[in-house]
Amino acid sequence: MAELDTSSSGSHKKGPGVKKGKKLSTRIDLTPMVDLGFLLITFFMYTTTLAKPKTMEINMPYKDKNMTEEQKSKVKRSTALTVLLSKDHRIYTYAGIGDDPTKPPVLDPINITKSTVGLRKVIVAKKQEIEQLKQAGTLMPSDQITVLIKPDTNSTFKDLVDVFDEMTIDDVKVYAKVDITDQDRDFIKKTQEANGIQ
Amino acid sequence: MPKVKMARKSTNIDMTAMCDVAFLLLTFFMLATKFKKNDPVMVVTPSSISQITVPDTSIMMITIDNKGRVFFSIDRKNVGERGGAEARLGLINDMDEYKHLNLTPEEKYQFQKGAAIGVPFSQLKQYLAADPRLQKQMDEQSPGIPVDTSADAPDNELATWIRVARNNNPFLRILIKGDVGTKYPAVDKVINTLGGMKIFRFNLITNLEAIPPGTAAYEDAQKQS
Numbered sequence: 450m451a452e453l454d455t456s457s458s459g460s461h462k463k464g465p466g467v468k469k470g471k472k473l474s475t476r477i478d479l480t481p482m483v484d485l486g487f488l489l490i491t492f493f494m495y496t497t498t499l500a501k502p503k504t505m506e507i508n509m510p511y512k513d514k515n516m517t518e519e520q521k522s523k524v525k526r527s528t529a530l531t532v533l534l535s536k537d538h539r540i541y542t543y544a545g546i547g548d549d550p551t552k553p554p555v556l557d558p559i560n561i562t563k564s565t566v567g568l569r570k571v572i573v574a575k576k577q578e579i580e581q582l583k584q585a586g587t588l589m590p591s592d593q594i595t596v597l598i599k600p601d602t603n604s605t606f607k608d609l610v611d612v613f614d615e616m617t618i619d620d621v622k623v624y625a626k627v628d629i630t631d632q633d634r635d636f637i638k639k640t641q642e643a644n645g646i647q
Numbered sequence: 648m649p650k651v652k653m654a655r656k657s658t659n660i661d662m663t664a665m666c667d668v669a670f671l672l673l674t675f676f677m678l679a680t681k682f683k684k685n686d687p688v689m690v691v692t693p694s695s696i697s698q699i700t701v702p703d704t705s706i707m708m709i710t711i712d713n714k715g716r717v718f719f720s721i722d723r724k725n726v727g728e729r730g731g732a733e734a735r736l737g738l739i740n741d742m743d744e745y746k747h748l749n750l751t752p753e754e755k756y757q758f759q760k761g762a763a764i765g766v767p768f769s770q771l772k773q774y775l776a777a778d779p780r781l782q783k784q785m786d787e788q789s790p791g792i793p794v795d796t797s798a799d800a801p802d803n804e805l806a807t808w809i810r811v812a813r814n815n816n817p818f819l820r821i822l823i824k825g826d827v828g829t830k831y832p833a834v835d836k837v838i839n840t841l842g843g844m845k846i847f848r849f850n851l852i853t854n855l856e857a858i859p860p861g862t863a864a865y866e867d868a869q870k871q872s
Contacts, residue, residue, distance in 0.1 A: 479662030486669030493676035503855045504822060505697040509838065509847040534831070569862065606711070606825035606834050607693040610851060614695035620863035626838070 507613060510625045524595050527588060530575050531597045532568065532612060533629065534604035535637050540564075540612070542571045543636065546597065565615045572596070572619045596624040599633055687765050687786035688712040690826045694856035696864060701852060707812055707819040708852075709805070710763055713826040715833030716791025719808045720763035721819065735759045737815050745811060748772055765791050768804055794836045798843025806840050821849040 526545050533541040575594055582588040598612055609626070616624045690712055703722065710718040721735060739758040743750045746768050750758075754775035758764070761782075766774045766789045774785055795803040813819055821841065825834055841849060858865045 479666045483662055483666045483669050486666060486673050490669060490673045490676055493673065493680050497676055497680040501700045502692065502852050503695070503697050504699050504701045504850040505695045505853050506699065506848070506850050509842060509849075511847055512842050566859075569859075600831045600835070602830070602832050604831045605827065606829035606831065607827040609831060609834065610693040610695055610825075610853060613851070614697070614853075618696060618859060618862045618864045620867070 528592050529595045534600040534608045536603040565611050596621050598626045599629040692852050693827050695853040696858045705818050708822045710824045711829050713828035718763040718765035741811050765789050796839045798840045824852040
């Protein structure tokens, strides 16, 4: 029972009356099994999420209704850069905070850009300017660039994330998301007119 | 020239090796797979260079889709003492009590095992009692969880969700998942709601993208590696 009949001529000893069991090959055709295997692989490849989503940490400036004027942190005009996010993913920038209605921000062709690459140039230039002012002694050594991000109502979440990301890319330590003002909207309008954008 | 006689070979190939490879790969993908949670909405997240991975447990996720609708969920993975299914059950129990929703244990169980919630409190009972197909339909038509720019507004239901969830688990991390096309005012409402509750630190979910060369962050990364 335990031994396998391997010899092809062994059947003779059973005599003519005994039926010879047909010898089957032990080889199985594996093609359907491979097919099935690859089908399942395809399924798992499509459903799998190998890369886990990443996350970006954001700190908002502390805000309280009962805060007094003295408690609010002040931003130096010479170190500040305002970034406005507007329609069609356009980014507008100007130096300063734009809080003085008598001195509207200066129009400059550099201050309109459609990509963060353009914004990067502006930030790098601003950083160099601050370095020069530090060497001249106008600014304290501890002063650093401060970026105020003001998204307009017609900007998108992507614009916001892109600009936050740009702050990390350009190593800007101090930045904050601030509400947009009417003066900023006016600036956007004027810049659009000056550059012939609808 | 004498003709070389080619030996006729069988067209049958031994499939064993191929089969081995196929199943090896299959095993790998099966183990590596983590099934995507069926979110009520599809959200395409923007990309950033940030490399922090999203934690698995003790998270509160606020999803804003491209129409500005807000969905709320907390994790349901059973890791550690906090978070997981019990936390979800605790949240809905507290919410039921706080808002007098009169939920049945069955409806609470539906919440416990379900995904994100994107319906106002007025529709919550109906939503949890519905079968998955109807829930999907409701998700499509729902206006999302009502939000307001002020956290104290009575109709700011997102603020209520966050408050109750944080009462349950003060260690919840807050994640905001926005779509590429989400308009800023919708995001601003959520951020203002959080700000009104004195939450100034939260995470935004992004995809990974490469650091552009020649920048400050790129040089930093070069130095570290």
